[in-house]
Amino acid sequence: MQRLVDLGDPAAAALTNPRVTFFELPTGHWPMLSQPAELADVLLRAAAGEGRRLRPARDGAPPAHLRPFPLDVPELPRDRRGHVDLYVPDAAGPRPAVIFVHGGPVPAGARPKPRDWPTLVGYARLAAAEGVIGVTLDHRLHDVADYERAAADVTAAVELVRSDPRVDAGRIALWFFSAGGLLAADWLTEPPAWLRCLAASYPILAPLPNWGLTGSRFHPVGAVAHAGSLPVVLLRAGRESPEIAATVEAFVTAAEDGGAHLELIDVPNGRHGFETLDAPEEVRPALRHAVRSVVAHLTGEPGSATLRTG
Structure with missing residues (x-):
């Protein structure tokens, strides 16, 4: 709340x-x-007047999602195309792209919209600093009943990005956050050849019990068995809430049982949304590691199929 x-x-x-x-x-x-x-x-x-009280919006410190990104990133301008923003590095030729998919649900009237949040913009600019195109987008996950249309929005964004002449359409990575993690299921079930890597930060990887999504296709734990050789990079928060952590552990087990190419990057003291909640020195190494790993998969540099790091 x-x-x-x-x-x-x-x-x-x-x-x-x-x-x-x-x-x-x-x-x-x-x-x-x-x-x-x-x-x-x-x-x-x-x-007796006890109980927890909610803090009014913007009362004192900014809310977590509007706090600064913990890494210094170049101030690249955005190129806005519909519901998609591209951050394009100064590099020759079509470049690979990383598409960052926000979580939710996010109220329809929320301002600023997710693609303008410091964390998403920071990730996109960090990717651009590594020589690939960083992409943020807005999708319509306004309620847990909205996964179908959110998935359609992500698909449309991917098609728009791949059609851009500055983008190498054969080298794309998708990176999911929080409840956006359920949207990864489609891409794990049948990974297209141009999808070179899938990443997730503190994701929800199976529908929570009260979401009414039992039996839906949005179930990455079940989908990861079909991922084949697709590299998966997972940033795991050590202080995650128990109900979300259980979905992550189930995903890790399913990935290992199915022989998926899973790289685990742990933030031992990190909370859900650790980029702006926890001490920068705690999260910076994990963020750099994860972005460079994804970029390595995009650019064809050899990488470890499975890595656990603190």
Whole structure:
């Protein structure tokens, strides 16, 4: 809920009233039946004014997604094409491209839009500093029911990027973040020949139980067995929430069992969204390592199929 407030969701803004407080119970839709004693305790505490309160948007420090990127990157201008921005290095000839796919859900009215967030822009400019084209985009994952149209938006963005004459259409990488990780499933199931690498940062790699996506195609844990020789680079947060960490571990197990080319890059003390949440000295080595590994796969330099690093 705090994230929705930080993203500028008008519906969530009313919940920042100091009289509104929040509690969590590890139960389902009928807590009066499954946890009656615990629910009674929560009601008594709520009546006493206890509970967690939400911080109004932009109250003091900026929200995490608008904090500065932890690495110094060149101030390359963006080239905006529809829902896609390209950051093009000063290099001759068509260049490989890395397309960065944001997570969500992000409210439709959130401003700035994800492709303008410092983290996404930072990654794109960092890729450009390594000699490839960095790409950010906006997709319409506004709710967990929106994965179908978000996937269509990503496909359209890929086609737009590959049609650009400055892009080497045969050398593309896709990089997914957070809940955008579920969108990786299509590309793992049938990797096209031009997809040279797939990367993910603190991703959700299987639908969470209450998302209503059971049986959907958006299930990277099940898809990775079909990845074949596609290199997969995964940045794993050591302090990830348990429910998300469980999807990552299931993915790692499925990848290893299926013989996928998985490279694990750990940020041991990193949290979900570690680029702007944790100490820069903690995350900088992992970011540099991951970007250079993806670029190496794009440019044809030899790399390790499986690497675990702290």
